[in-house]
Amino acid sequence: MNFLKNTRDEILTLGADNSQELKWYVDAAFAVHPEMKSHTGAVFTLGKGAIISNSTKQKSNVRSSTAPEFFSFYLFKQLHH
Numbered sequence: 673m674n675f676l677k678n679t680r681d682e683i684l685t686l687g688a689d690n691s692q693e694l695k696w697y698v699d700a701a702f703a704v705h706p707e708m709k710s711h712t713g714a715v716f717t718l719g720k721g722a723i724i725s726n727s728t729k730q731k732s733n734v735r736s737s738t739a740p741e742f743f744s745f746y747l748f749k750q751l752h753h
Contacts, residue, residue: 689719700730700744702737709733712744 698714705711709730716724730743 687720
């Protein structure tokens with residue numbers, strides 16, 4: 673919430689370039705929910721603009737902080753292959 677409060681007056685500028693590069697950025701946060709489930713977020717970009725974004729609670733509990741990262745990659749690979 674601090675980020676939203678501190679940036680509410682900033683202007684969002686979307687742009688395009690000629691790179692025609694498609695990229696996925698995927699990340700996960702370990703055990704951030706009360707039931708110790710992790711959270712995954714992803715953004716799909718074309719050039720400078722975000723085309724798709726998604727954020728979701730992972731369905732299973734894991735014991736390692738690296739496991740949510742692998743699960744995130746697998747989940748988005750399956751959804752957007």
